[in-house]
Amino acid sequence: MIETRIDPPRPLVSFTIDGEQMSAPEGATILDVCREADIAIPTLCYLETLAPFNSCRACVVEVEGSRTLVPACSREITEGLNVQTESDRVVMTRKTVYELLASSVDLSLVDEDTSRFMERYDVDVERFGIRDRQVRSVKIEDDLYIRDYDKCIMCFRCVAACGPDAQNTFAIDVAGRGLTATIATEFDVVLPDSACVYCGNCVGVCPTGALMFKTEFDLRASDEWKPKDQTVNTTVCSFCGVGCILELHVQDNRIVKVTSPLDNDVTSGHLCIKGRFGWGYVQSESANGD
Secondary structure, eight states, rough: OOOOOOOOOOOEEEEEEETEEEEEEOBBBBBHHHTTTTTOOOOSSOTSSSOOEEEEETTTTEEEOOOOOTTTHHHTTTOOEEEEEEEEEEEEHHHHHHHHHHHSSSTOOOHHHHHHHHHHHTOOTTTTTTTTTTOOOOOSSSSSSEEEEEGOOOOHHHHHHTTTTTTTOOOOOSOOOGGGOOEEEGGGGGGGGGSSSOOOOEEEEEEEESSHHHHHHHHHHHTOOOGGGGEEEEOOOSSSSOOOEEEEEEETTTEEEEOOTTTTTTTTTTTOOHHTTTGGGGTTTTTOOO
């Protein structure tokens, strides 16, 4: 006989967000509640499949009685909490966060959500200047993906995906301190000599294009990357019996990259090297009989 443990229901707590009285199960975060209520909250370091890291501060909100703004991604709701998600203080802080990031890194390839919020808050990417921005060459050490540190905002998503939240390979982590901090392999060895297993889960969670498929990088370099012309076809990975769901991004009748949906019960957005990069045979000359 198989016994299934059923946790007792969590008690509801009442609170107020933007003047509206709400209730939710104890333990939910402000971000959870806002998303459920269709209240837009920007995020950069947060991803629903990873543990909150609290590094970017783009999701901050104003809580009555709190001296400082609090991160919505990790602050749990409590009885009687009063939250303002778009106060003048919150909007100015979010705007400044984006503008400070833009002064040190290239935000030209941020994801669509971030781009919309930057437009919403009228972000001036040149407000703090970019004269002192350190230009680093793109690291290309294999045919699978590239690393462009000029676009890295140190959100730590890749570290979490490589570590305890997904892959448990621990091939990358933070090296250095303060302004010299960067994401690096152990002892800063080249990627092929590191512990990396090329699952590409770090690429899948990167919000800024700092980690990118080599195929996408090459197409962008030749000005042939056309996301509006691409189709996304869903299929099941054929390499093993796990049943991972793949999203094939197709341009000009050729696969250009592979992702997996975050809300899939099997993958939660994560794949192995075969699922994410093993699609080359589909369009090889030998496979097509040429």
